[in-house]
Amino acid sequence: MRRFLRPGHDPVRERLKRDLFQFNKTVEHGFPHQPSALGYSPFLHLMAIGTRSGAIKLYGAPGVEFMGLHEENNTVMQIHFIPDQCQLVTLLDDNSLHLWSLKQHSGASELREEHRFTLKGPPGSPPSATQITAVLPHSSREVLYLGTESGNIFVVELPAFRVLEDRTITSEAVLQRVPEDYCNRRACELVEALREHPKNPDQILIGYSRGLIVLWDLQNNKVTHHFLGSQQLENLYWQRDGTKFISCHYDGSYTQWPVSSDNRQPEPLENVVPYGPFPCKAISKIYWQTTKNGLPYIIFQGGMPRASYGDRHSISVIHGSQQTAFDFTSRVIDFFIIFSSEPTADFDDPSAMVVLAEEELVVIDLKTAGWPAVHPPYLASLHCSAITCSHHVSNIPLKLWERIISAGSKQNIHYSSMPWPIDGGTNIAPDPPQRDLLLTGHEDGTVRFWDASGVCLHLLYKLSTVRVFLTDADPNDNMNTLGEDEWPPLRKVGTFDPYSDDPRLGIQKIYLCKYSGYLTVAGTAGQVLVMELNDEDAEHVVDHAEADLLQDQEGYRWKGHEKLKTRDGPVRFEAGFQPFVLVQCQPPAVVTSLALHSEWKLVAFGTSHGFGLFDHQQKRLVFVKCTLHPSDQLALEGPLSRVKSLKKSLRQSFRRIRRSRVSSRKRRGGSGNTSEVREANAKFDQDALQEMELAPVQRKIEARSAEDSFTGFVRTLYFADTFLRDSSRHCPSLWAGTNGGTVYAFCLRVPPAERRMDEPVRAEQAKEIQLMHRAPVVGILVLDGRSTPLPEPLEVAHDLSKSPDMQGSHQLLVVSEEQFKVFTLPKVSSKLKLKLTALEGCRVRKVTVANFGSCKTDDYSENDLAVLTNLGDIQIISLPFLKLQIRYPCIRKEDVSGIASCVFTKYGQGFYLISPSEFERFSLSTKWLVEPRCVVDMPEITSNNHVQNKSGMENAARKPRSSGDYGEDERKSGRLMEHALLNDEKVLKEIQSTLEGGR
């Protein structure tokens, strides 16, 4: 038997398999985990984000994105685009420099690492001598200036990173003509900032951390101006015309300095502490942007009063009398201003501010009054509240799609209408073949609807279930209630809000019927909401029903959380999905499975205690079935709350670690700080290690028994119109599978449409199947007479599917974590099985039917099972013969949260979380592939430009982006690298052992 289940070597089938299946990780959606650096090229209109795991991602116009990964997996500290080039340089925390370039292959651009380099000092010199602190790519595009901790500035030639030793600017040379008394007071210390003169490429401004700033002449190799700052320097910024520059300082002040040929050691023009007079935090970066109307934009990061607002992550924008301190939800990594890069323009005229915070990207429109935020088309913060579940719906009918978009647009009125300002590159990917929705459920009780059709995962609409319930939190709590004369003028921006008001609000299961617009969501506290799409605001009462899943079981006490309190009376709901009925499971345990049949108007739900069926048309509970084993105390008392609390404490410790890391962000703020954190981390590691050692790593070998815990946990629910009782009459049926390997089948009698409201829906148990291996049932499916899975409700009515074959004998497929089994119907006899675990030692985690089309012929497609195992492998298993077709490694097996988050689409794609904020998208199909394919225009480099730059002419090489001369290059699709992430393997292991410890 087993021999026949092995993949056959039928050459025809093998060839067909090649036409059907192919594994690709195509694109990462969402916001990069732990971003660490930001770069922007005004020439390419591309933004680059580096992460702590060594990834670098480039973004331009929607659909234009690139990704690269440093081999070292070290934190990216700085990113600098080479002026007027498709190249950028990254600095990692191991002090290595990497040159990346965008090159065209097969018509699409590709990001590649070209060179790497580590600066080496003379033998015997301390490592700090070559520790790079500042990088300046010179506008000549030929050299990089590298400021170091020693105060020396090294010059390296691009692209090969050849050190030009004779051009090194030593701190001794700089200090030669500095006044004696100043010199005595402060040594040069490290190079904090390097800035090229905007008009004269032969002059660079050098800022040292102790406050000294000099203007260096590259031609004559000498200091032309000294600016004797008295405060510890943070950053420098040239004004556009090169007559003034501005320095910002550790004490929260900024200073304007004049640059003229008559005064070689000028006094500052002005010195301002914007949020004084009390001690303020450092201003770490500043922009001074000129405008036509004469009032400059002064934009700086930090500078808040230390005592009262020292914990804010702020960027202040001052324009004349307008001043706003944008208050970000997480630490600001870096920011940049998009302004006119035309060299001929007289003014900067800033248009937008782009801020990379640790957890989200915020773009502020500076042209529109009130400085509203711009809705980003990508880099969505998926994790603005932690994702608790996801649900994918393929091929959304246009009507529903438009209604969801329209409901969403009403929510987004506070966004700026400005077109997305980062618009480099051209998206040349074909239009997505269909409209797909990805729904994510969140810990705060919201469901977010994402456009998952293409490369950009874009938020369409956000649904909140919170309004149905009474929670402790005041809904106005999060509003920006600051008055006019509040000082500082803080304004909260961003959506990241990981702190849930009430964990019971968390969404656990989602089911959307794309044909009828019915949506049902279920949550942590046993709440099941049925909703309908309404294009208008409405105020109505939500009907309540209670489902007592313990019905006749006496004497049990639920020790878990209480159910959520509901609001009395009518509730106002905005346009979109509006709940009309709430079914509350009792005890209020986590809803573990959910199914909706929009044609029969029935919703089925299950918890660890049992399952129930609700008629949402008549708003009547049809039946409940208790699946609990009487001795299962753990399930009774609500042990999931224990897992929850562990998760919570883990999360808290994550936060703690993160906070401590945050405080160490300034790598050069004294090595003491970093080493402290390192020590703390080491101690954390050690503690965790000790805990591991206490528990010996051994596994109990024991058969599953009926007395195990959580056998009653309902894992899957399924509606089918099939032959349950006899082979002559089919009827609606509900199937449920439990953790203990039991399958229940109920025969349903749904009254015909004309009497639907008059007669009750009836249900009667028809079958109960106990799998002897007692593994959890994770999937139930009925195959029709042609061995095709039964269509979804209303699918046939909408002419989108052939009606099922109701002549031949139906088959029942039961998927447990360990085996796949096909039974005949209506008389249950076993027909086929595939013992996955016994053969391979892996268990089924996720399973879906997927349709695979051939890439060669349009008219061939077949249904197979897509299976994700606990080892992170994806297997494709044929239907109905249960033959393994192909296997791909996909997720690391240690990444339990990644495996748990995986969701398959109906057409052989899938998503899983590679971090709390990022979905990896993958494809198993040769036909359905969504991956970025884009082109970035190459700049025209003429020798003339080089001469111009070299000869000290104005930086005229900056050209407007020209589009379209990329035609003749070779074509090759973009290569994507897998992202390195989740270093905290031990934490994952800990979670895994806790989750699996029960068995």
Next chain:
Amino acid sequence: EFRRFSLERSKPGKFEEFYGLLQHVHKIPNVDVLVGYTDIHGDLLPINNDDNYHKAVSTANPLLRIFIQRKEDADYSAFGTDTMTRKKNVLSNVLRPDNHKKKPHIVISMPQDFRPVSSIIDVDILPETHRRVRLYKYGTDKPLGFYIRDGSSVRVTSHGLERVPGIFISRLVPGGLAQSTGLLAVNDEVLEVNGIEVSGKSLDQVTDMMIANSRNLIITVRPANQRNNVVRNSRTSGSSGQSTESSLPSSTPNILANFLQGEEESDEEDIVIEGSGEPQQIPKATPTSESLESLTQIELLHESTQNGFLPSSEVNLNHSAGNVSMEYEVQEPDHKSLEEDGTIITL
């Protein structure tokens, strides 16, 4: 008392059914009996399981002579080689046992009275340092009762000795199946689980494989203690059929058993409850709906009420295929039969 009835040679059915039939035919439903037959050499051989029952049916030409003895006063010495030639008249031997009783035998129960709990298998194909142990979980309430752990073992490779990761038994639970067999010990290295090598698999994978096979677990180990190994050639293991051992821990582990691989399939049969009816085992669907298994084709032919017979019966084997003339009563499936092989009732 003699009875004569017919059986279909091509579909003899199971021993238990046959046994039930005999009891029915002789109207001794609640009497424990020993069943024996005379083979072609005239030996009186026991019939107590499917294998020797099938053997008996297949060697009969055409009459199969069956002897039935009450278990309490059975003469075990009657069985064996040359029994028939030695004792001219087996009947007299059976009917008047006192005449021939030479010495009291120690009564060792027939194998059918035991349930196998473990066995060593495939001794002939395995290296002497390895041991393949089969644990029968089904039908017993005893837990498997052992733990496994990660460890490292030394292998001889082309690069000399190398340490490789391995899976070891880390603990035996007192009173568990694993301990009670005496075939497994702490620090035995696990090499295979139900024929699948564990090398390269993680502890969790091996755990899952063992649990998935827990109802019929076959593990190949390299015992930590190599002194009790089976010595090859010490015994020609021609004896097919199953040898079992008692569940005493002191029992010797050197018992051989060969099993048909197909037996694995019978280890787990799911149960279905139709409506509010009785639980039943789920049958295997046959390739075509017409060719029903013999078990499902039960005909209630009460022809057994024939004239008086002595307690010995002759079974007439009917050669006409397809013409089923085997007769016995349908037993109401009690719970025990569900665990093994049962009949099917459609409710």
